[in-house]
Amino acid sequence: MKFFLTILIIALSISNSQAQLLKKLKEKAEQATEKAVNKNFDKKDNDGASANKNADESPTAGAQSNLKVYSKFDFVPGTTILYYDNFEKDNIGEAPFGWITSTSAEVVTIDGLEGNWLKLASSSSTHFTRSKKQSWGNNFTIEFDLLIVKNTYDPRIDINLINTGGNLVTDENILRSDKKPAINFSAIIVPDNKSRASLYAMDRKLSDVMTENLPYSNTSPVHISMCVQGKRFRMWWNDRKLYDLPAVSEEYLPNQLAFSFGSVGGSDFYVNNIRIAKDVPDTRAKLEEGKLISNLLFFTGTANLKPESMGALLDVSKILKDATAPVKIIGHTDSDGDDVANLKLSQQRADAVKDILVNQYHIDESKLSTEGRGETQPIADNKSAEGKAQNRRVEFIFKAEADKYVRPAGVSAVSDSKSGSNTKSTAAKNTDVSAVSGAAVVKLQSKLLNISLPFAQIMKTGENRYTFTASKEEGNSKENYFKIMLVSVNASLKPETFNFREINEKQPLYGTKKYAEISNNEAVLFYGNGQKPYIYKFSPIIANGTMASYVDEALSRHLPAVSPNSKFVIEKVENGKASGYFTFGIMIEGLKPVKKGDAMQQTFTDGFAGEMKCSFSNVPVY
Structure with a gap:
């Protein structure tokens, strides 16, 4: 009994402490002069870019008057942000690190528009984002701002949703892929309803309109929004819905965004505020649960709602x-800037949302109350652009008991994120990534290397074909990763044993009967203190020694026999996740060169290095 009383007292103390903190911050905010607040409005908050002008001087100051134009806009963004890019940390005049481009791209500022923009080379070029998420699932949204500037010829652009197949989304090989986009929007943009807009899904033409209305201005960006829910694809050009039709193959779901341009040129294109998010909310279900989180967009440092957020409202x-109980609207910010200004700004944004609901959607004002909590309740780490974007949110509380805050494991306290400390919460310190419920676990064990690779997936890359990838760092396809290509005998991934071809060839019916097979593999796995030698491949041969030791002077190879233990086994596929193990021989590269041969010589720098065992669980199958 004493133990439970102690726990209760601690919980009440924490709750009271948080309430006192909010109260003190509010008192500070009320005492702050308007001059101080206006000064802080120039800070980074909504989309990370510093506002260079006061709200009433900004070209966005009249944004509220545009909201009625968007009043029937029905795009609702996903609630879990997978990728957010506004180029705030990139150097002006340089290419943004991580973007994959066939030619060039340059970060610039544009007079009259806030933040940094990416200028895309717009002649015979393709540009992929630096998103590291290997899967967006089948319920996601994409939105971005696109500034189109005509110089000599009417603007032409292709916006592509790509399935990268067996390649990681950060692999530059996707530039050289000849695979058709999962979704391709192609446009020649001409004024006065004379634009040509086409929509393709893989090889299928879904729409081709010669008189489309695609308005744009050389000084005002277009906001592009897209939503994928299963096979359904929707796309908006500003507030106008262009498409709502079944277009997506759930066998080849998009997982990368690209912009492509033909050889004509003649126009400039700039992109900013790219946001990809999954989990499009079922708002009515959230009403029953008691809480809805909405990542509404505001102009930097102001309570002016961006028109593209009207769909969510x-x-x-x-x-x-239909709500009968009172509803509380709570504003939150990220941790950039002063905490007092953040608290006041979050209150102003909550009030602005209430005003729009009352004045434009005629919601009973007596139902609604507002509160600002500033940066005090982060739900994601403020150290990344995605985390900051996730924290800039407005919550709707339908049931009082749902208004509870628990800081997620791994999310830094506000004071830590501001000081740059790497200190994590107690829960985070004591939680292994592999122990998190449902997280992918891949463990490699050998005499050379023992390592866990937490970022793993099995991707469908063709009929009966899959690629298993795992990496130490999300999206890193250059080091500390491996890739295994599999050919199944089943139409879908099921428990199955895959062998190397050298082993399958020993089967009496090989050639007339299909066998599950490991078709290829590659790796870059470092061990020791340097980057050489390193594991570069797995083999059906489990042996030790340099390759030169298995080659005679006539350069004939006398390799050890393949091992029957070398195999890849999927033991279970459940709820879209696979578990199993593999045992392979190890091949290493970067050994001291050895020359062999009489008339002709060959230099060998690779060899065998024993056995690698791997166990994996909860690996998502896409």
Whole structure:
């Protein structure tokens, strides 16, 4: 009993401490002069870019007057942000690190527009984002701002949603892939309803309109929004919906965004505020749960809502009309800037949302109350652009008991993120990534190397073909990763044993009967203190020694026999996740060169290095 009383007292103390913190911050905010607040409005907050002008001097100051134009806009963004890019940390005049481009791209500023923009080379070029997420699932949204500047010829652009197949989304080989995009929007943009807009899904032409209305301005960006839910694809050009049709193959779901241009040129294109998010909310279900998190977009340092967020508010307004209990609207910010200004700004944004709901959607004002909590309740780490974007949110509380905050494991406290400390919460310190429920676990064990690779997936790359990849760092396809290509005998991935071809060839019916097979593999796995030698491949041969030791002076190879223990086994596939193990021989590269041969010589720098065992579980299958 004493133990439970102690726990209760601690919990109440924490709750009271947090309430006192909010109260003190509010008192500070109320005492702050308007001059101090306006100064802090120039800080980074909504989309990470510093505002160079006061709100009433900004070209976005009249944004509220545009909201009615978007009042029937029904795009609702996903709630879990997978990728956010506004180029705030990139150097002006340089290419953004991590973007994959066939020619060039340059970060610039544009007079009259806030933040940094990426200028895309727009003649015979392709540009892929630096997203590291290997899968977006089948319920996600994409949105970005696109500034189109005509110089000599009418603008032409292709916006592509790509399935990267067996390649990681960060692998430059995707530039050289001849695979058709999962979704391709192609446009020749001409004023006065004379644009040509085409939509393709792989090789299928879904739409080709010669008189499309695609308005744009040399000084005002277009906001592009897309939503994928299963096979359904929707796309908006500003507030106008262009498409709503079944277009997506769930066998080849998109996982990368690209911009492509033909050889004509004649126009400039700039992109910013790219946001990819999964988990499009079921708003009515959230009403029953008691809480809805919405990542509404505001202009930097102001309470002016961006028009493209009106779709989310329209969605909320529909259930608010049916709500019988009071609803609290709570504003939150990221940790950039002063905490007092953040608290005041979050309150102003909550008030702005309430005003729109009352004045434009005619929600009963007596139902709604507002509160600003500033940066005090992060739900993601403020050290990344995605984390900051996730924290800049507005919450709708439908049930008082749902208004509870628990800082997620691994999320730094606000004071830590501001000081740059690497200190994590107690929960994070004591939690192994591999121990998190549902997280992928890949463990390699050998005499050379013992390592866990937490970022893993099995991707369908063709009919009966899959690629298993695992890496130490998300999206890193250059070091500390491996890739194994599999050919199944089943139409879908099931428990199965895969062998190397050298082993399958010993089967009496090989050639007339299909066998599950390991078709290829590659790796870059470092061990020791340097980057050489390193594991570069797995083999059906489990042996030791340099390759030169198995080659005679006539350069004939006398390799050891393949091992029957070398195999890849999927033991279980459940809820879209696979578990199993493999045992392979190890091949290493970077050994001291050895020359062999009489008339002709060959230099060998590779060899065999024993056995690698791997166990894996909860690896998602895409």
